[in-house]
Amino acid sequence: MKQIQIFLIVLILWSCKTDKKENRINNSRSILEIKKIENNSAELKNINSINKHEYKDTILIDYPANRKLLEILKVLPKEAMASWEWTAEERLKTVQFIEKNNFLIDSTEMYNNIKYIKPNTLGIQVVDGFWTLSVLELNSGKNIVITNDIVGDGNDINTFIYDGNNLDKIEFEKLFGKGIDYLLKKQSEECLLEMEDYFLTFDYDFSDSNVVKITSWGIDKTESINCFKGNTIEFKLNKSKEIYELKKIYWHEN
Template sequence: MTNYKTIIFLILSIVIFSCNSEVKQKSKLVEQKNNETSDTEPTYELEEKVKYRDTIQINYLKNKKLLNILTLLPESTMDSWEWSKKDRERTVEFIEKNNFIIDSTQMYNNIKYIKPNTIGIQVVDGFWTLSIYEFNENDYFVVTNDIVGDGNDIQTFNFKNGKLTPTKMVNWFSEFDNKLLLNKSTDCIELLEENQLTYNYNFNDKNIILISSWLLNESENKNCLIGNSIKYELNKEKRTFDIADIYWKKDKSE
């Protein structure tokens, strides 16, 4: 009888031990799974947040004048997007301290290039540029171009002795397209009027401004026009932009 009780006791002990082991093992698996989840989820979120990040090196002293003017521009110069004066000031302050910025908004506001005389920014619906032309040390011609699907929104200013004053584009490049005319017939004048939205403006060079039509071409329009492009050169003494050349631009990359 004693042996029988002993056997029963041993069997019960084995069953209880097995159950406890199984419970502990399941508990460890659950805990391990929870730990894995807590470890991986924040990492995934972090990866999503920094999926795009680009460090853009900007020498503050080298680009100081341009960056200073950037903070003074009215918000009307960037109507197709939004970059408040306060945010621009913060950006420039950061660049002044660090000589770089970290861009994490590839599709919204991405600096494509910056030189002492010009900056180009990729924005949501197009491209935006700010360029400056130096007449003398404290006197600059300033031009912004907000390039969107329906054309160019160009605004010009004079920056003299630290003060930014609006001017009119027409005062600088009055009826530039009429300078392209070879034949001043009604048909040719109407041709220019119909192509007002086909002009590209290049303000990248510190001494040159190029204006050209991507649609007008020599083969179709040579009876009306001298060319489809006009080149202006900075005249520091006269504080003007003088016509340096009118020609047919065959390639968009020219």
């Protein structure tokens, strides 16, 4: 009888010890699982942090709606972006990515940053200024293409004709005639020198599909009334003649 009692006591003690061991094992597993979850969470946070740092903006771009603009972007010569560099190979890859995904991930800051894209105009923030590409449709099926490299020393404007295959250089004067010189009342030496002084103050807006607006923020009516008819000039696109015609000149309050 005593032997049976001793056996039962040993069995009970062994059972308690086993339960405690299993509890310790389970607790250890739980701790390990919690640590694993915490580590994974921290890792995910790190990945998200890296992604947020690396990719600044996701720019939605409807490729079908902007196809012509993007196709022309691929074939522009270097002279159209003289103050900065975006190689033809890089532009090709960019357009191919947009064609496939209808968006663009901008991972750069203060360089080659697409600010906006419309059916006829693309605007890009570059290192030293701003760059635009505008495409204007003509009745013949051709397009006038205008790039404007806007930097500290003025506007570097290039004009082309695109027929769907070839992009041919065309002189600015062939499209706009005398351009900003239409603003002058007279071609006197005094007025020509004054125009030269204000040359860098002109802003060009090619974003409208029909009208180009050129405004000087430096020419003031009170000071320049003797030489200038106004400080703003607008040209309207004649899609049949394939030129811009003078629309109006007026004073814009700066």
